[in-house]
Amino acid sequence: MLIDASRCTGCNACRIACQMQWQLPPARYYNRLEHNEKGTYPNTKWEITPIQCMHCDNPPCRDVCPTGATYKRTDGLVLIDGKKCIGCKYCMVACPYGVRQINDDGIPEKCRFCAEYIIEGKMPPCVSTCMNEVRIFGDLDDPESKISKLMARKAVYQLLPEKGTRPRIFYVRK
Amino acid sequence: MFTRKQWLTISLILVCIGAVGAINILLNGEHVMGNTNQVPWGILIAGYVFFAASSTGVGLISSLGHVFGIKRFELLGKRALLISIILLLCGFGVLALELANPLNMIYILLSPNIKSPIWWMGALYGLYLLLLFAEFYYSLKEDHKKVKPIANIALITKLAAVSNLGVIFGMLHSRPFWQGPYYSLYMILTAILSGAAILSIAFYFVGQKGRQVVYQGENILINLGKILAGALFITAIFTFWKILTSLYGGIPGKSEAAIALLVGPLGLKFWVMEIILGIFLPLFILIKYSFQPQKVMFASILTMLGVLFMRLDFVLSGQIIPLELIEGLQITGYNPYVPGWSEWALIVGAIGATIFLYMLGEKKFNLDVIVDNHEHQENLASTKTTLVKVEA
Numbered sequence: 002m003l004i005d006a007s008r009c010t011g012c013n014a015c016r017i018a019c020q021m022q023w024q025l026p027p028a029r030y031y032n033r034l035e036h037n038e039k040g041t042y043p044n045t046k047w048e049i050t051p052i053q054c055m056h057c058d059n060p061p062c063r064d065v066c067p068t069g070a071t072y073k074r075t076d077g078l079v080l081i082d083g084k085k086c087i088g089c090k091y092c093m094v095a096c097p098y099g100v101r102q103i104n105d106d107g108i109p110e111k112c113r114f115c116a117e118y119i120i121e122g123k124m125p126p127c128v129s130t131c132m133n134e135v136r137i138f139g140d141l142d143d144p145e146s147k148i149s150k151l152m153a154r155k156a157v158y159q160l161l162p163e164k165g166t167r168p169r170i171f172y173v174r175k
Numbered sequence: 176m177f178t179r180k181q182w183l184t185i186s187l188i189l190v191c192i193g194a195v196g197a198i199n200i201l202l203n204g205e206h207v208m209g210n211t212n213q214v215p216w217g218i219l220i221a222g223y224v225f226f227a228a229s230s231t232g233v234g235l236i237s238s239l240g241h242v243f244g245i246k247r248f249e250l251l252g253k254r255a256l257l258i259s260i261i262l263l264l265c266g267f268g269v270l271a272l273e274l275a276n277p278l279n280m281i282y283i284l285l286s287p288n289i290k291s292p293i294w295w296m297g298a299l300y301g302l303y304l305l306l307l308f309a310e311f312y313y314s315l316k317e318d319h320k321k322v323k324p325i326a327n328i329a330l331i332t333k334l335a336a337v338s339n340l341g342v343i344f345g346m347l348h349s350r351p352f353w354q355g356p357y358y359s360l361y362m363i364l365t366a367i368l369s370g371a372a373i374l375s376i377a378f379y380f381v382g383q384k385g386r387q388v389v390y391q392g393e394n395i396l397i398n399l400g401k402i403l404a405g406a407l408f409i410t411a412i413f414t415f416w417k418i419l420t421s422l423y424g425g426i427p428g429k430s431e432a433a434i435a436l437l438v439g440p441l442g443l444k445f446w447v448m449e450i451i452l453g454i455f456l457p458l459f460i461l462i463k464y465s466f467q468p469q470k471v472m473f474a475s476i477l478t479m480l481g482v483l484f485m486r487l488d489f490v491l492s493g494q495i496i497p498l499e500l501i502e503g504l505q506i507t508g509y510n511p512y513v514p515g516w517s518e519w520a521l522i523v524g525a526i527g528a529t530i531f532l533y534m535l536g537e538k539k540f541n542l543d544v545i546v547d548n549h550e551h552q553e554n555l556a557s558t559k560t561t562l563v564k565v566e567a
Contacts, residue, residue: 037501050501061349067294068282085282088275090215091293097349099498102212103205107275109215160500164348 002056002114003148003157005173008133009034009049015136018126022115029102031112032127048175051135053127054079054100054112055160055168062092062101077141077169078116083108097164114138141169176383179534186531193524196517200272207517213510214494219273221486222522224340225369226266226529227300228362229482231337232370233259234307234329235363236402241310241326247390247398251374252544254537256311258377261532263304265525272521292343299336306332315540337366344493351428352421353493361413368406369482372457372475375399377533379472386543400471403478404461411454431496440509441491444484453481483522 016030023031032053039048056079063071063079070085071092088107101109115125119138123129128136139148156174159167177185199207210217237255240248271277283297306329313321341358348354375396382388388395421433436445457474464470495509536542 035501037503039503048501052500061347064288064290065293065346066288067291067297068279069286069288070279070282085279085286086276087279087282088277089273089293090210090275091291091343093212093215094494095347095349097498098500099213101215103210103215103275105204107204 002128002170003137003151003155003173004051004170005135005137005155006048006050007173007175009051009135010133011036011047011049012132014130014132015051015127018130019112022118022126029104029110031100031102031110050160050172052098052100052160053170054114055098055166055170056112056114058167058169059165061095061097061164061166065091065095067091074116078114079111080113080116081108081110097161097166098168176380182530183534186527186534189527190524190531192520193522193527196520196524197272199517200521204275207515209512209514209518211510211512213497214491214512216490216494217273217512218487218490218514218518218522219269221483221490222518222525223266223270223273224362224490225483225486225522226262226269226525227340228337228366228486229369229373229479230259230262230266231303231333231340232366232368233262233373234303234333234370235337235367236370236374236399238326238330238333241322242330247393247395250387250390250395250544251378253311253314253540253542254377254381254544255374256307256314257536257540257542258373258529258533260304260307260311261529261536262373263300263307264532265529267300267304268528269521269525292339292346295339296336296343299332299339303329303332303336334363337362344489347493349498350493351426352432352496357413357417358489361417364406364409364413365482365485368403368410369479371399371403371406372478372482375403375471375475376479379468379475382468394468396468396471397466400461400466400468400474403471403475404458404466407454407458407461407478411450411458414450414454427499428496432492435495435509436488436492439495440511441488441495445488448484449481449488452477453485454478457481 011034013034016032016034019025019031020027020029025031032051035050035052037048037050039046056073056077058073058077060071060073060079063073067089068085068087070082070087071079072082073079083106086108088109090101090103090109093101093103093109101111104110115123118125124138128138137148137151139146141149141152143149152171157171158174159171161168208217208219233255237248237251237259239245240251274280280297283294288294306325310322310325310329313319313325338359341356341360341362344350344353345355345358378388378395378399382394382396418433418436421429424430435441457477460470460474460477491512495512497508497510
């Protein structure tokens with residue numbers, strides 16, 4: 002996924018679309034916006050960064066899970082097998098992005114990149130609902146995909162690269 | 176002090192309080208616990224560390240007798256094993272209630288992830304518990320040929336288990352305050368600290384009941400008190416350098432956590448409960464009263480109170496600082512955490528269960544150890560001879 006945060010208006014439609022998709026209660030969300038105030042008054046602005054599971058190539062949440070409930074699929078998605086989860090919440094503590102949220106069954110849930118949805122060729126709701134095309138979702142292994150072409154054109158960065166997680170969400174450099 | 180019946184009543188009241196808390200947690204789950212998505216680990220994890228590390232510490236000190244052959248520590252023998260078993264079982268009980276789906280623990284065996292320190296914790300503490308049972312069983316049968324090799328393996332297992340307990344936190348690159356090998360060593364050290372304190376409390380009362388707690392004219396509490404003082408002193412040094420190295424350079428996530436301990440929301444617990452009541456006051460009592468048994472017992476109670484808050488400070492300090500995902504992001508405030516009453520009740524109940532089960536064990540098993548002590552026998556014999564001569 003490629004995120005161009007400079008296009009984000011902060012409307013939170015992505016969060017609400019995700020909550021509707023997964024029928025989440027208002028206090029639970031799998032994506033969020035981080036607001037950062039830049040500059041000094043009167044020359045200030047909000048810098049907004051959308052955050053969700055980074056589906057890391059080296060996910061610490063997978064490594065620390067004692068039962069292998071968190072796993073990485075060959076297509077790159079980091080998913081949770083709720084049947085194996087003991088609810089130790091080690092994954093929540095291990096995630097440097099703080100994206101896990103405990104659900105009513107005691108399972109630390111998170112963004113799944115709408116695995117069931119994308120297999121039908123549909124876009125995740127957080128992508129399709131956005132009026133400004135902040136998120137571009139696609140196959141980074143396909144050089145002809147829209148995301149691959151954009152990635153080649155734009156300067157991108159990842160969050161917390163020093164943690165060694167190799168996140169699969171890239172941000173367009175402002 | 177209280178009579179046996181009064182102790183039983185007190186411990187049963189504590190167990191009942193714990194049972195109410197446990198039922199509330201079982202019925203309502205996370206909703207009645209203080210845990211949040213920002214602070215996923217709370218007082219029950221601290222409680223588990225408290226019990227598991229104490230169990231290991233009791234085991235490590237008793238190893239001085241049945242592994243290293245230091246005669247005076249053989250006095251601790253069966254009682255130390257029983258205390259170690261009870262503490263570990265209570266720790267597992269607290270942990271089981273912290274876990275949202277403890278029944279899924281079967282997948283620790285069915286689909287193990289050996290890269291996970293928690294998997295190793297389960298494996299090592301599981302093995303340690305089995306070894307404790309075996310060692311206790313053969314100790315009761317006085318089969319020392321079997322006890323010795325089991326005790327040797329148990330020593331390696333308990334060292335691995337308790338240092339791995341620190342690794343669980345040390346492996347987390349997401350939490351700068353915890354990350355690193357420091358907490359592995361700290362766990363071994365503070366396990367010895369709580370082990371010495373618990374054995375001192377137990378053996379004070381064992382001595383009160385007229386059982387053997389004196390070896391070569393010296394009460395075992397004097398030795399335990401000296402171990403306790405040493406461990407307290409080194410813990411103070413460890414804590415000092417941990418705080419100072421964390422503050423130095425203002426590293427994000429590290430220095431803020433140290434500040435949270437010193438002057439932030441953890442300050443009161445850290446200074447009053449952990450440092451003053453838990454370290455300096457017991458150290459002062461031990462030194463001022465030259466390790467008098469009763470004073471050692473008082474110092475040990477204070478130490479254990481301090482250790483409980485030490486574990487809570489340790490678990491919270493790693494999570495209290497909001498994660499800094501974006502460079503320059505202003506971190507305002509701390510991640511809030513307030514334990515639920517059910518969690519406190521559970522900790523209190525587990526302490527009650529420890530006392531209750533120990534008293535049951537004391538009644539059911541013969542826990543006295545006859546220390547083979549020729550010198551002591553000779554002394555006794557020469558004293559008798561002198562008495563006979565005087566009478567003649």
